[in-house]
Amino acid sequence: MTDEKQRLQLLLNASEEEFQRLILDIHDQPVQKLFAALAQLTLLHSRLSDLLPEQPEILATLQRASELLESALSDIRNLLSTFRTPEFTHRKLDQIIEDLIVQFETLTGLKVNLVQKEVPEGIALPVKIAVYRIVQEALSNVYRHAGVNEAWVSLYQQGNHLRLEIRDQGHGFAPATEEEGHPQQGKHLGLEGMRERVALLNGRLWIESQTGKGTSVSVEIPLHE
Ligand SMILES: Nc1ncnc2c1ncn2[C@@H]1O[C@H](COP(=O)(O)OP(=O)(O)O)[C@@H](O)[C@H]1O
Ligand SMILES: [Mg+2]
Numbered sequence: 001m002t003d004e005k006q007r008l009q010l011l012l013n014a015s016e017e018e019f020q021r022l023i024l025d026i027h028d029q030p031v032q033k034l035f036a037a038l039a040q041l042t043l044l045h046s047r048l049s050d051l052l053p054e055q056p057e058i059l060a061t062l063q064r065a066s067e068l069l070e071s072a073l074s075d076i077r078n079l080l081s082t083f084r085t086p087e088f089t090h091r092k093l094d095q096i097i098e099d100l101i102v103q104f105e106t107l108t109g110l111k112v113n114l115v116q117k118e119v120p121e122g123i124a125l126p127v128k129i130a131v132y133r134i135v136q137e138a139l140s141n142v143y144r145h146a147g148v149n150e151a152w153v154s155l156y157q158q159g160n161h162l163r164l165e166i167r168d169q170g171h172g173f174a175p176a177t178e179e180e181g182h183p184q185q186g187k188h189l190g191l192e193g194m195r196e197r198v199a200l201l202n203g204r205l206w207i208e209s210q211t212g213k214g215t216s217v218s219v220e221i222p223l224h225e
Contacts, residue, residue: 023080031076038069088128094119096132097155101139108143110151117156120223127221130197131155131164134205137190138166138217146170146215161203162221169214175207194219 045062052058088096094116101112135153142151148170155164175191191207194217198205203221 026076026080031073034069034073034076038066038073041066041069088125088132092119092121093123093128093131094155096128097135097153100132100135101153104136104139104143110139110143110149112139113150113152115152115154115156117154119155119162120157123162123223127162127201127223130201130221131162131219133197134164134194134217134219135166137194141190142166142168142170142215145173148214157223158220160223162219162223164219164221165216167214167216172209172211172213172215174211175209 041062045059045066048055048062049059097116098114101114104110105112139151139153142148146168148168150168152167153165155162157163195205198219198221201221203219205217205219207215207217209215
C-alpha cells in the first residue's frame with residue numbers, strides 16, 4: 001500500500017471528531033509555534049549581523065536552524081494537505097460529492113451508486129461542509145460495519161430543502177431512540193456528530209435500520225434560513 005493510500009485509509013477509519021481535532025490541534029498549536037520561532041530566529045539573525053559582522057559561523061548556524069524550521073513547516077503542510085477537505089468555497093456541491101465517492105470507491109473497492117438531481121448552485125458553505133462530512137462518515141460506517149460491498153447515495157433538492165440519503169443492504173443495527181438517550185456517547189461519535197451538524201443547520205436526520213435489513217441515513221436541511 002502506498003503512503004498516500006495508507007493515510008487515506010487512516011482518515012477513513014478515524015472518527016469525524018478525532019479527525020477534526022487532529023487537524024485543528026496541529027494547525028493551531030505546533031504550526032503556530034514553529035512560525036513564531038522562525039520569526040524570532042529571523043529577527044535574531046538580522047540583529048546579530050549588525051552586532052557581530054565578524055562572526056559568520058554564528059550567522060550560518062542561525063541560518064541553518066531557520067532552514068530546518070522552514071522545512072519542518074513545509075512537511076507538516078504537506079501532511080495536512082493530504083487530509084485537507086476539498087475547496088468548498090468555489091466548488092459546486094455535486095462535484096465535491098462526486099469526487100468524494102470516486103475516492104471512496106478507489107480506496108475501499110465498494111460500489112457506490114450515486115444519484116444527484118438538481119443540486120442547486122450557491123449552497124451556503126456550512127451546508128456544503130455538513131453534507132460532505134455526513135456522506136463521508138455514513139459511507140465509512142457502511143465500509144466498517146455493514147458487511148456489504150455496495151451502497152447508495154442520493155442528493156437532491158425538494159422544495160426549500162436539500163435531501164440526502166445514504167443507504168446500504170447490510171447487517172443493520174438497532175439505533176438508539178431519543179428516549180434511551182445515547183448510551184454509546186463518548187465511544188461512537190460518528191452518528192452523534194451527524195446529528196449535531198444537522199441540528200446546527202435546523203435540519204432533520206433520521207436513521208432507519210433493522211438487523212439484517214440494512215441501514216439508511218436520511219437528512220433534510222433547509223436551503224434558505
Ligand atoms: N451502515 C451501518 N451498518 C451497520 N451498523 C452501523 C452502520 N452505521 C452505524 N452502525 C452501528 O452504529 C454504531 C455507531 O456508529 P458511529 O456513531 O458512526 O460510531 P463508529 O463508526 O465509530 O462505531 C456502529 O458502531 C455500528 O454498530
Ligand atoms: Mg462511524
